[in-house]
Every structure is written in C-alpha cells, then in structure tokens.
Amino acid sequence: MLIKIAAISSEEFLPRILKNVNADANIQMKSYTYQNPKESAAILELVEDCDVLLFAGPLPYFFARDKIEQKKWPAVYIPFDEYTISLSLFHTMLNVEGGLEHISIDMPKAAYIAKVAEELDLQPTSWHVTDYSEIVEDGGTRFDVEEVIRFHREHWEKQESKFALTGVDYVHVRLRELGIPCAPLIVPDKNIRDAINQAVAFGQLKISKNSQIAVGIATFHQQERASYETESQMQDAAIILLQELLELVKETDASIQKLGMDQFIIYGTRGSIEQMIEYGKIVQVLENVEQLSKVTVTMGFGFGLTAKEAEANARIAIYHARKQNENSAYLVTDEKEVIGPVNAQAKTFQLKSENKTILEIAEKTGSSVATINKLVQYVRLRRDNRFTATDLADYLQISRRSSERTLKKLIDHQVVEVIGEEQPYQQGRPRAVYRLNYQ
Numbered sequence: 016m017l018i019k020i021a022a023i024s025s026e027e028f029l030p031r032i033l034k035n036v037n038a039d040a041n042i043q044m045k046s047y048t049y050q051n052p053k054e055s056a057a058i059l060e061l062v063e064d065c066d067v068l069l070f071a072g073p074l075p076y077f078f079a080r081d082k083i084e085q086k087k088w089p090a091v092y093i094p095f096d097e098y099t100i101s102l103s104l105f106h107t108m109l110n111v112e113g114g115l116e117h118i119s120i121d122m123p124k125a126a127y128i129a130k131v132a133e134e135l136d137l138q139p140t141s142w143h144v145t146d147y148s149e150i151v152e153d154g155g156t157r158f159d160v161e162e163v164i165r166f167h168r169e170h171w172e173k174q175e176s177k178f179a180l181t182g183v184d185y186v187h188v189r190l191r192e193l194g195i196p197c198a199p200l201i202v203p204d205k206n207i208r209d210a211i212n213q214a215v216a217f218g219q220l221k222i223s224k225n226s227q228i229a230v231g232i233a234t235f236h237q238q239e240r241a242s243y244e245t246e247s248q249m250q251d252a253a254i255i256l257l258q259e260l261l262e263l264v265k266e267t268d269a270s271i272q273k274l275g276m277d278q279f280i281i282y283g284t285r286g287s288i289e290q291m292i293e294y295g296k297i298v299q300v301l302e303n304v305e306q307l308s309k310v311t312v313t314m315g316f317g318f319g320l321t322a323k324e325a326e327a328n329a330r331i332a333i334y335h336a337r338k339q340n341e342n343s344a345y346l347v348t349d350e351k352e353v354i355g356p357v358n359a360q361a362k363t364f365q366l367k368s369e370n371k372t373i374l375e376i377a378e379k380t381g382s383s384v385a386t387i388n389k390l391v392q393y394v395r396l397r398r399d400n401r402f403t404a405t406d407l408a409d410y411l412q413i414s415r416r417s418s419e420r421t422l423k424k425l426i427d428h429q430v431v432e433v434i435g436e437e438q439p440y441q442q443g444r445p446r447a448v449y450r451l452n453y454q
Contacts, residue, residue, distance in 0.1 A: 016109050016222060017042060018042050018043070018218035018222075020068065020070050020215075020218065020274060021063065021065040022047065023055050023059075023069065026251070027199075028050045028071045028072075028202075029071070029177065032044075032046075032071065032207060032256065035207040036211060040215065040428045045065065050188075051160070052074045052075040052077075053078050055076070059079055066089070066221050067214045067218040068089070069211065071093055072092055072093055072182060073094065073151050089214075093202060093206055093212045094206055096206070097127050099200050099206065100122065100127050100131045101135070103133075106198075107198070110179075111196075115139075115141075116141050117135070117141045117178070118145050118176055119142075119145075119167050119176035119178075120145075120165065120179075121167070121180070121183065122146060122181075122379060123148060123180055124146050125144050125145070128144055131359065135437050139378040142418070143175060147159075163183060164186055164193075166188050167197070168190075177197045178198075179197035181199055188252075200404060205357050209409045224286075225286030225289070226319070227319070228282075228318070228319055229269075229325055230283075230325075230328075231269075231314060231315070232274075232278065232279070232281070232332075232333050232363065233256060233279045234277055234312070234314075235256075235278075238276075255304055256279065263300050265292060268284060269288075276298070281319070292346070298358050299318075301314070302342070302345045305342050311340075311341060313336040313339075315330060315332070315344070315346075315347070316344065316346045316357075317329030317348075318348045319349050323399070327375075332355070334343035335353060336356070339356060345358045353374075373391065375378065376425075376430050378426075378432060380424045382424060387410055390407070390425075399447055401434065401450060402449055403417045403446045404419045431452065432452060433447050434448055435447075
C-alpha cells in the first residue's frame, strides 16, 4: 500500500525529514516549503493527491489548522518536547562558548524547559524564556513572531543573553541577519521518525476508510409525489434526476440502480462520495434538478462496513434531509455522525455516544443522545458558552417553543443554567441567556 505524504516544512529543516524516511517503506514524499510558518495555510492550496499531511513542527500546523479541519485532512506534526530541549541544551553546553550561561530560549511551552531543568538538576537563573503555548493548547500564550524576535534582540542588546535558542526557523534566520549568535532547537531524529510513522498509520487508515462501502439514495420529496397530474410528468422528472446522477458518478467507481419510479440508489466507496461532497457536486445536482423539473429532491448518503449498514445509514440521512422541506442532502457515517445539509454550512452531530457524561445527561433528563450531542457541538462551534432559546432553535432547526421545552428539562436537572438576559429590541420581553454546564 503506497502512502502519499505531503511534507510542509522550511527549506532548512526539510533535509532532516527526508533523511529519516525509511527507504524500504512504501512512502511517496512530496515537499512543500515555506519561508515563514504563517505561509503553511496558503501552501495547502497547492497540495494535491496526498493521503496525509506532515508538518515540520507545531507552529506551521497551528497556522494551517483551520483549513485542515475544514477539509478534514489527516495531519500530524513533528513535536517539540522535552527531548528537543534536552538535546538542544546539551549541544549548546558542548559547543557554545559560555555553555548554558546567559541564554535566551523560545519554544511552544516553557513548562518543558522547567521540567528538563528540574530533572537534570540545572539552575536556569541566567536563562530568559518565552513561549507561545496557544499553538499546542487552547487559551495559551499568544504567538507573535515579531515579539519573539524582539524578545531575543532586547536581551542580547542589554547583554543579558549571549546566545539564543529558537523553536522557529524564521526567527533563526532573522536573528542571524541581526548578527545575534543563535541556533534552532535540535529536534531528535526519533521525533521525526515517530511523526513519519504516525503519518503512515494515518494514511493507511484513510485509504482503508476511503474503500469503505457507501450508499446514496435520491428521491423526490414526498409531498411532491402526489402533485403530479400525469404519470408522464413523473417520468420526465425521474429521467432528469437519473441524467444528473449519471453525470455525478461518471468520474468515480460508483454505480446507480433504479428503485422504482421516483427513487434511485447509488453504490460506491466512501472516497468517491466524499469527493462529490468536497467539490460541491451533490449540491449542484439538487439545484439542476429543481431548475429543470421544478421538483424538490432529497438525498441521503451512508457509510458502513457492509452494504446493509451503509444503506441503513443512508435511510437515516434521508429522514433528516426530508425534514428540511427543501432540496437537501445529508450524510450519516459508520460512527453514526450526522452531517448536513451537505453544503458550506453543514452541521455535525452524533446519533450515538460512548461519552459517559453525555449518556448520563441524556438518561436523567429524558433527552435523546443526539439532542445532547447537538447542544455540546453547538457550544464548541461558537466557542462561546452563552446562548438563547432562539439561538438554539436556529441551530437545531426547530421551533422556539421546542427549544424552550428542551432547555426547561435541562435546567430542571442543572445541565443548563440561566446566567442573564438580553433585549435585542426596545419592545418585547427580554430573552434569557443560558450556559451549558458540561466539562
């Protein structure tokens, strides 16, 4: 099984990655280099035909993270950890005049340095340390490359530091231009090999998942089936839908079967369906059929380890699509994750959960696991644990009254609490503002 890895790295660090690729491994490595790690997000637009992304460190991964999550690409990065600090300090002690006296250091987490110093019984009294922990943990210290450069330069100019160690290749280049003695943190070969092995494992998993069975069902909206005046009108609409579906699958390994006058089933692989979704082809089918035949189409797609499981999930997806009362497509994965409507604003929630806390909340409040999962997902997406019944109704696509009933059950069991109110309009009653008590 050939694993295609896209390595995203600075030009200086790239040879270290290539050196650690096992010649016997079935790996195809394609390199994409940047000058500044901020460029990593833009570089992703150039990446094509790869199974997994390998970043040269946590920083380039941090800048590309939103795009990675958006495209749902498997990705790993080479860690900067205690091993990195230990090796870098040891190298500095042996090769730099003055050793570990009067040095300035930057890296993702200052805690790594403190831990190494403690274990090696070092006294870092003359060390000047800064970190940017937001790249490895939520809510951490902010990263600003110019501030990191200024940190080293100021300590050098004040003669408080005689040597700088940096975890950012771009900072290393800039410090050299300023004439400041410096070196990049030395990443152990073991860290690089471990990251490559992890990338291979992710790639194998992706290939395995891409070959997973996928089933799609396309049908006309139930309310519109009875609206046809003649059977020929139904046949004309069905022909248009079939033509659009044939165009949809012609570049993939998928096939189509007719399940009656107004329903078609698609058999393919997870990879082929995900490709259709990614390039907006399914949305285009819905729009074309509506424009040409003036009917509403719903589509459901399901993934599964067997054809039976995939078809069952596709029918669950159809159920959610029909509730929209408009052209709509939904997807249900083998892990019972519901995604939809399939478009740029697609939402995701779980029909099942193995999270004990969520299961306990669902049981004691009498709510479904899907509802609790949706609520948790909603808060995470907003990154703000404050919402109104109207906010929740809009997200769940239910009435405000249904949203309020759901919230009342959760309030009764202290899962949700009222933390304030808002009055968006001068007239009318204020709205309660809620908070989810979930960790």
